[in-house]
Amino acid sequence: MNKSKVCIMLSTYNGVKYIDEQMESLLAQHEVDVQINIRDDGSSDGTVQKLNEYAKSHPGQIRVFEGENLGVIGSFFELMRLTEAVYDFYAFCDQDDVWKPDKLSRAVTKLQLSQSNVPLMYCSSTQMVDQDLNNLNVWPTLPPKRLSMYNAMVENCCVGCTMVLNPIAFERIRGSVPIDLKPLIMHDRWIYLYVSAFGEVIFDEEPMILYRQHQGNVLGGSSEGWLMKWKNRMKRFFSEGSFRLSKQASLFLETYCEHLSAQQQREIRHFLKQLDSSWVKRISYASKMPFYRQASLDNLVLKLIYIFKKV
The missing domain is CATH 3.90.550.10 (Spore Coat Polysaccharide Biosynthesis Protein SpsA; Chain A)
Structure with a gap:
């Protein structure tokens, strides 16, 4: 063989x-x-x-x-x-x-x-x-x-x-x-x-x-407490967000629009469009958006950075 x-x-x-x-x-x-x-x-x-x-x-x-x-x-x-x-x-x-x-x-x-x-x-x-x-x-x-x-x-x-x-x-x-x-x-x-x-x-x-993992780069390898984990997650996600998630999503939609299903196109466009809506609508969308992170804490942070328009 x-x-x-x-x-x-x-x-x-x-x-x-x-x-x-x-x-x-x-x-x-x-x-x-x-x-x-x-x-x-x-x-x-x-x-x-x-x-x-x-x-x-x-x-x-x-x-x-x-x-x-x-x-x-x-x-x-x-x-x-x-x-x-x-x-x-x-x-x-x-x-x-x-x-x-x-x-x-x-x-x-x-x-x-x-x-x-x-x-x-x-x-x-x-x-x-x-x-x-x-x-x-x-x-x-x-x-x-x-x-x-x-x-x-x-x-x-x-x-x-x-x-x-x-x-x-x-x-x-x-x-x-x-x-x-x-x-x-x-x-x-x-x-x-x-x-x-x-x-x-x-x-x-x-x-x-x-x-x-090099010095100063211990992603996933630390044994920090829950308070430090929350603080570090907020810091990392706000830094990672800063419109980068939305910019990448917009480029992905632009690049592959004709290959995405109608539902996929609709969900990505809605994700991007709701960022320009009111606080109330952003909160409403974030509470039920189809996009998710794996960990519950990370998912909560995702909703927060969306509401604050930091994605």
């Missing part, structure tokens, strides 16, 4: 410190044929030199593209453009994590169990670790609510570096990347939004990568 061919798309930027651990974990993937396409986003350390050494020692299996600094969103979409549509599956990858050896084979198995004629995306929980790979938390946990467009419009439940796409999802997203990326919050949020609207998202609660 032929092994599935999986293209790993890795974007790097000044990542020389941890790139060896990540590259070795990618090359050690079991039961799949791996191609690694790497785009360096203008590194100024020794990242490119290190990557070229890997490419030289693995001719044909590793390709390195050097480019100008586009930022993480632009770099990943450019990497999709540079990747040929000839593989069975396509995986996104960060530079400083470590993958378990069966990460891709497990993703492929789960994707093959679903219908192949619609956009599909696999994602998983992660084992969060510190800089020395000591375990912290498992995050995110299995979402309690459905992974639908109505969740993806206002929240991302899928960590980008765990995502694996089938060919339909890859080719359709790659072929419709907006020219102006500024309204996008992050590339993985846009991809989750697309697949949840037009296909199926498969969430694996088994952590398949070691997700390194």
